Amino acid sequence: MTTDELDAILASANVKGSQIQRTELEAICRSVCAIPAAEFIEAVTQAPGLSWDDGQTRPAGYFEIHSRHWWIDMSDAGNRQHLLAVTTAAALVDALRLNFSISWVTRVWPAVLAIQSISRRDDGLHLGLVRQGVTPIPLNLAASVNPSDYADFTKAVDGAPAVLPLEGGGTITFT
Amino acid sequence: MTDHLARLCFDGPGSSGSYTTHAFSLRLSGVRQPLDHVVYLHEVHHAALNDVTAWGSALHVYARLPGDAGQQFIPLLDACRTTHESLATFASVQIASARHGALDGVLAAYPSYVPLYEAAVHLLSPVQGPNRRQLMANALARLCMQTPVLEEIAAVGLGTFRLAAIRDIDRPDARWNWFARQGPALAGVAAAAADRALVTNFDRATLDSDESGGDLYTSTDRSHDEAWDYWEAAAYERLRAALSAGGARTLSFNGHQDGSAALLALVAAEHGDIGLRAAMSGEQRHNDAALASSVLQQVRHDLSGGEPYCAVLLPPAGIAQVAELAGGDGDAMIVDARPAERLAALYRWPGEALPERLRVPGGPVVAVRVLTDHREPGSVIGHAVLETPDDLTALSGFWNGRGPLAVCVSASCLADRGWAKRWLPAFTSAGPVFVLVDIEPDRFVPAWARDGRNVTVVGLDVSDTAARRTALMFTADAGTIWWLVVADDVTVRLMAEYLRGQLGSLLSSDAQSLRAVRDAMTALVSHLLATESFTSFDALGGGHDNR
Numbered sequence: 001m002t003t004d005e006l007d008a009i010l011a012s013a014n015v016k017g018s019q020i021q022r023t024e025l026e027a028i029c030r031s032v033c034a035i036p037a038a039e040f041i042e043a044v045t046q047a048p049g050l051s052w053d054d055g056q057t058r059p060a061g062y063f064e065i066h067s068r069h070w071w072i073d074m075s076d077a078g079n080r081q082h083l084l085a086v087t088t089a090a091a092l093v094d095a096l097r098l099n100f101s102i103s104w105v106t107r108v109w110p111a112v113l114a115i116q117s118i119s120r121r122d123d124g125l126h127l128g129l130v131r132q133g134v135t136p137i138p139l140n141l142a143a144s145v146n147p148s149d150y151a152d153f154t155k156a157v158d159g160a161p162a163v164l165p166l167e168g169g170g171t172i173t174f175t
Numbered sequence: 176m177t178d179h180l181a182r183l184c185f186d187g188p189g190s191s192g193s194y195t196t197h198a199f200s201l202r203l204s205g206v207r208q209p210l211d212h213v214v215y216l217h218e219v220h221h222a223a224l225n226d227v228t229a230w231g232s233a234l235h236v237y238a239r240l241p242g243d244a245g246q247q248f249i250p251l252l253d254a255c256r257t258t259h260e261s262l263a264t265f266a267s268v269q270i271a272s273a274r275h276g277a278l279d280g281v282l283a284a285y286p287s288y289v290p291l292y293e294a295a296v297h298l299l300s301p302v303q304g305p306n307r308r309q310l311m312a313n314a315l316a317r318l319c320m321q322t323p324v325l326e327e328i329a330a331v332g333l334g335t336f337r338l339a340a341i342r343d344i345d346r347p348d349a350r351w352n353w354f355a356r357q358g359p360a361l362a363g364v365a366a367a368a369a370d371r372a373l374v375t376n377f378d379r380a381t382l383d384s385d386e387s388g389g390d391l392y393t394s395t396d397r398s399h400d401e402a403w404d405y406w407e408a409a410a411y412e413r414l415r416a417a418l419s420a421g422g423a424r425t426l427s428f429n430g431h432q433d434g435s436a437a438l439l440a441l442v443a444a445e446h447g448d449i450g451l452r453a454a455m456s457g458e459q460r461h462n463d464a465a466l467a468s469s470v471l472q473q474v475r476h477d478l479s480g481g482e483p484y485c486a487v488l489l490p491p492a493g494i495a496q497v498a499e500l501a502g503g504d505g506d507a508m509i510v511d512a513r514p515a516e517r518l519a520a521l522y523r524w525p526g527e528a529l530p531e532r533l534r535v536p537g538g539p540v541v542a543v544r545v546l547t548d549h550r551e552p553g554s555v556i557g558h559a560v561l562e563t564p565d566d567l568t569a570l571s572g573f574w575n576g577r578g579p580l581a582v583c584v585s586a587s588c589l590a591d592r593g594w595a596k597r598w599l600p601a602f603t604s605a606g607p608v609f610v611l612v613d614i615e616p617d618r619f620v621p622a623w624a625r626d627g628r629n630v631t632v633v634g635l636d637v638s639d640t641a642a643r644r645t646a647l648m649f650t651a652d653a654g655t656i657w658w659l660v661v662a663d664d665v666t667v668r669l670m671a672e673y674l675r676g677q678l679g680s681l682l683s684s685d686a687q688s689l690r691a692v693r694d695a696m697t698a699l700v701s702h703l704l705a706t707e708s709f710t711s712f713d714a715l716g717g718g719h720d721n722r
Binding site: 036042101 | 250257286287290291294337338339340341342343344346348349352353355356421422
């Protein structure tokens with residue numbers, strides 16, 4: 001997975017600039033799925049490089065109501081990779097009609113699938129994904145991913161048709 | 176629970192807040208009351224949701240477990256942030272709107288919460304009546320938090336449990352998102368089912384009290400409590416059936432109770448007392464005094480703008496010098512008494528530790544506070560300690576009536592009866608004595624009620640150039656000693672509600688009764704706002720940790 005593939009997604013959603021905020025994320029969400037954008041944004045804002053206007057980070061260990069604005073710095077490779085992962089997850093959840101949250105699929109799909117290509121055409125985004133075969137839960141996910149969920153997800157991916165339509169007009173192709 | 180909070184907020188006369196499972200802390204600007212109310216109610220709803228759900232019980236426990244055993248707290252918390260913030264944001268704006276009118280722009284100051292609010296409004300849009308929308312929001316969030324988490328913890332043990340034991344659809348935020356994907360129709364179906372159940376089993380007047388565009392105050396009248404509980408439970412069951420059909424393992428409305436009890440037994444066996452409070456019973460949730468007490472146990476008002484004030488211990492000095500230092504640019508002298516542990520929490524001391532001299536076993540510390548320069552940010556509050564009651568008597572002599580001299584003893588000091596017996600004669604001789612309430616009112620008010628003591632209460636608005644605060648004064652001995660709460664209007668109203676509930680006809684209001692101490696009281700409140708880092712009611716335990 002290289003983050004250059006994100007450019008096609010950004011172009012498809014007509015997103016420009018080095019800072020991404022809520023409005024841009026809503027556009028990206030709409031380009032790949034019909035899921036409410038709030039869930040997509042929730043998954044994206046778990047990005048490692050989420051920036052706040054006062055330089056602080058998301059509060060850990062407690063809930064807080066505050067007045068700070070956040071944005072995502074798209075010059076950061078980690079942020080780009082995370083946005084690509086979330087967008088792919090959103091497309092999978094919608095196309096496969098999965099009951100899993102986008103956040104959950106974001107963490108799990110790279111263990112089961114690899115991106116072969118992402119391209120933008122007149123009719124929308126086209127994601128080419130390669131099935132990785134049966135793989136055990138990666139060690140880094142063992143504490144947070146339920147084994148039955150993982151099995152269900154891999155089964156859904158294995159059983160998916162070769163081509164599925166995307167909400168925004170494109171496709172996901174599995175090979 | 177929230178319907179009672181609503182009434183407590185609107186019955187009778189740039190902020191931020193945070194909530195942990197220990198308590199919630201408020202930094203209210205005192206400039207825009209509607210905004211302050213939204214922030215207050217927001218944090219109250221975090222507390223309320225955790226106190227009635229399985230996931231909340233797990234959070235309460237893991238937040239308090241020592242060492243490695245507590246490491247699952249953050250994963251558990253991260254799995255329910257959206258559910259919590261959605262309910263807290265929706266409910267706080269709705270309830271504050273009932274008091275202040277439409278608050279369309281109130282969240283402009285909190286842009287991250289606007290989408291959560293709008294999403295909740297959309298999800299609940301088919302539900303008629305402001306109270307039913309509120310109850311449906313509660314039911315949704317509650318169902319998201321009522322997962323089999325306690326069962327899984329019990330199965331593998333506290334230290335072994337990992338989030339992986341819980342399926343995605345049984346985690347709160349995944350459930351909230353699942354409902355969001357279903358769209359508003361489901362809430363409409365659940366509301367219609369609950370409406371039908373209510374009119375079958377109760378007088379239709381309850382439903383009629385909650386018309387579209389109606390008044391939340393009318394619909395939450397106490398006479399409707401039972402019927403609305405029934406409505407919420409019926410709506411919950413309808414939502415639960417839909418979620419179960421989606422593959423989730425759900426719990427009944429109060430399905431967390433057995434699991435919570437088992438978890439507490441497990442915790443007690445492995446870790447002893449970790450400071451958990453007992454949850455309120457269903458009956459207590461309908462008792463305004465009990466509800467007020469529960470909120471008061473958990474609230475902290477930050478008066479110092481974030482970090483506690485810096486403080487230093489002044490070197491020992493003669494009493495005359497103390498009198499001059501403290502009265503240097505003021506026309507009043509305030510003598511404060513606080514337990515050493517409270518002083519450690521109230522201030523940042525040099526070396527981040529309370530000075531050794533204050534950690535004496537002789538009881539609470541009596542001191543005069545000296546502001547080095549209260550106009551400067553980062554000013555330091557010097558503490559000149561009075562070692563003995565004779566020092567106070569001497570100080571009073573040196574002061575010689577130059578202006579009011581008042582004593583401010585925190586209520587937590589009075590738990591040390593030997594210390595109180597030794598100092599009280601000097602306090603009462605020196606000037607008016609005020610007891611700053613820093614403990615739960617349950618610790619002293621019920622005794623007044625049992626003894627049949629008449630209590631006089633007076634509420635005060637305190638305005639300075641920057642903000643508006645509220646104080647409550649009450650006396651159970653005809654003005655010899657005044658008990659004092661300094662906070663915001665919601666906390667003061669909760670305290671007044673608590674006093675009314677506990678004391679009934681023993682409580683009366685008489686603003687004239689303050690006449691004899693008005694000057695001292697005015698000076699004291701200004702003094703507290705300038706030098707007390709925070710006020711709260713947990714000085715004798717419970718509530719806040721002081722990390």
